[in-house]
Amino acid sequence: MLIKLSGLTALLLLLVVITPAYANVTSMSLEKGFYTTDENFTFIGNQEGKEQVFVIIYDWSGTYIGMLSDINPSQGEFSVIPRPVTMFFEDEGIYNATAFTNNQTQNNGITIQLEFDGKKLFQVPDFVLQLKTIADRSVEVEKTISFTAGLIDSSITDAVFSLEGEPTGATIDPSTGKFVWTPSKSQGNIQDVFYTFDIVVNKGSQEDKEKITITVKKAYEEPAPKPKQTTPEPEPEPKELQIPASFVDESKDPQSYVDRYNNEASYKKWFDDNFSEYESIYQAVGLDEPLQIPASFVDEAKDPQSYVDRYNNEASYKKWFDDNFSEYESIYQAVGIEEPKELAAFVDPNLDPQYYIDRYNKEVTYKKWFDETYPDITIYDAVGIQKPVMEEPEMEEPESGECGEGTDLVDGVCVIVDNSEGGGCLIATATYGTEMAPQVQLLREIRDNQLMNTDSGASFMTGFNQLYYSFSPTIADIERENPVFREAVKIGITPLLSSLSILSFAESESEVLGYGIGVIMMNIGVYFVAPAIIILKSRKYIKI
Template sequence: MMIPAFAEVTSISMGKSFYTNAEKISFVGTENEGSVLVNVIVKDPNGKSKLLGGFSDPDGEFETIPQSVDNIFSLEGIYNATAFVEKIENGTTIQLQYDGDQVFEFSSVVLQLKSIDDKTIEEGKTLTFTVTLSESVEGVVFSLEKNPPTGATINAETGKFVWTPTTSQGPASYLFDIVATKGAQSDRESIKVTVTEKTIPQPQPEPEPKDEPEPEPKSEELKIPAPFVDETKDPQSYVDRYNNEKVYKDWFDKTYPEYESIYQAVGLEEPLEIPAPFVDKTKDPQSYVDRYNNEKVYKDWFDKTYPEYESIYQAVGLEEPKVLAPFVDPNLDPQYYIDRYNNEITYKNWFDKTYPDMTIYEAVGLDEPTTEEPKVEEEEFGECGEGTELVNGICMIVDNSKGGGCLIATATYGSEMAPQVQFLREIRDNQLMSTESGSSFMSGFNQLYYSFSPYIADLERENPAFKEMVKIGITPMLSSLSIMSLADSEFEIVSLGIGVILLNIGMYVGLPAILIIKTRKFIRI
């Protein structure tokens, strides 16, 4: 239950539906200013308070720094959590309940599922329905328990149940529970689903061929287009009149019965009927695709009866899904692979060699954008190292202010796919570039780094001994950067980043300086 007192903080809730004693709790919400410190005070049943806090982003969304549940909640009962920016009396409050093992948002509404009728479904067909509550309650999680049938699913947020029983699952009956849970409250309803055998349509016997006299050959070939067609007009205009004017249609059918259709008469190819004649438009077209994929008899019937359609998807009017390449993670934005292909030469060469029969857009399931063909310019002769390009016969440093590959690490470990190089890329993309301060740091760092790194990388490729020296030199730095993988928030990025910088200054400047001073003193002695 949320009690807004002022528009300073507009919303607050727990980071998830409940927390256990072994977890760390955080609060999320919104405020109307952006980029400010948001405080959250949690008061226990005796009035004792604990303070949490965190900075909001420019859009006003915030999350507090996680703290252990057992450090805040010790007494069972109702707690008040108030979020505010400057004054607590202008904050927004929610009530929490702690039962000794879990903490969750307090709700005065009784959680109760509406009664669910038993269901009957045929093998291979899809059963779907949505369970509902007697009263509307937000944040409810739906699940299946007590031996639900294999393949049955329920959407945890909406309560939509979906199951397509296979032929091996019927005929049979399945008894299981549908459960609704919010915090410590839960309710369940038992349901019985009966699966029956699928009904296979009996094939109709083909009529026996009759002996008919052979037709006499026509003296004249069929004229296409027909005599009534004015070839200066668009032939589609005749098709439109035939489809829209009954008098015109009757005149054509009576006057020119020798033509199979109006399309043949005007010299047009008759388009495929989509959806196909067998499709019931009141049904979900996906059901036909499911039958085609799961029932061999149905697949053979379709392939034999409708060979003019390229696929079952075309016949029912659905777009055929694109098949992703094996290396593509469907959980990632496909543009991520496009950007790597366009910006990382090693990644591009690997893809072109491994998948020569497809483009990067086909591999990730995107339509390739149409671009004007660039003007062909005379190529310049010469070759430059990675990070530079040939301009007027001179190797010039490429502007990498927006970030690119790590030239020194790539040259040191031999490939951009090396674990060490991928580790550096993940620190940059997942930690630094995800925050405003990290992005500002990388912008300045790239200007300095790409001013000398191409020359170091070229020296490594030319001198194996120098390459090994660089590998030994950067190994401590890679170890220290592993600390940055722990940073999630803006504050942690700044604090841990300063710590890593000071640590590397100590290793690469402080320790050598101390060693030199000690050596000089020893030599004097």
């Protein structure tokens, strides 16, 4: 993170040569269908060029879980370093994973959803697997019955059909869903026999079942007496429905008839017996029938909140509902419960909303992050409470600049106040504008996961912090006041960040020492030897 100001022109020329071309991530997925808790998981995908790729994982509430990266991508592809499932996933639920390059930024990256059920990790499919309703059927002994089970979403391919509890001899084609069965005499010889079983379809982690009953008619049926032949009467022509019906007094409110139908059993029976040609009482009185609440897909034996949770956590279920039940204003209306006030994605409903407001009012970096991410709402709107009439007193702004984490402004100068835990990387945070930047998080993960987990790494960090915090607050202040200087620092520390990523491979004491020495030698070459060679060569040519 140190900058050598002498020879800056030569260093800039060197970095321009090694700066990667602009490239975006275009696709991403898990490398296999699922991973168990004792496996290492990884992501693969495609990009437009050849650039380092970062993958950041958040849980359903927007809380940062961790980051993976690919330090050696191939042209047009990437594959991040495998990590243990248990390192990132502890709680069951839905997670978001976003892949992006340094030039692309996280907001323009590719995001997929993952689900962890406590035993395995898998990618959430973008479809809802559901069988069409299958009507009950009947068949005679030694006659073949055949039909094809189908899916509501006909675009789904590679689904696998099967049977559960089926009668002997019944089969279904696993790829097409065609059912075939020829019952024998022993399966329905002297009386009707009912066979109830399930037709099952599977794809990935999804499964759906549809129950069907097939009646096998008895083999012998006594012939009915032959009816006397009579001249058939002509069928009457269908009458056009009169709307409103004949019993409706148009001077009365049509709703009064609906209320009687719903509240008086005798009136309901009279209408059903005498006006069966009408689809409903609403049609008979000329009113539009209101929405069915709860909707037809809702099982009233289940908790309505379970449907809301699936809508909020499963992208494929949300798309299915929006496409097929657009007449409802929301999932809450469809299942018959009151819609709560919407909270921002990062808010944990189990926490006191005042926690977020206090952070907003007291932490400058948190306030800046919120204002940039949610410019159209206030912190009170985000956490779902009403803003008090008396506003909170504003925080006093520093006299000049803004001090980073682990420092405070004393007499106009940023000084270290607590570096017992190593603090934050002040120079990198000031360079990239936020402690949530992937580069800053990469440094933090190397410190916590590699260096602080070994004796040699921890000893190095103790000495390094004493040196680093003696000058980093001053450089961070200069960066915030001088954009040109900040860009120069960004260019200068890019090789350092790239080389430090090698330490993410170190998992033991000896590997930390070996990789650490290699990184130090590499940076001595980049920051000292290369500029010195360029300067000497340049002076030689100038003399000539």
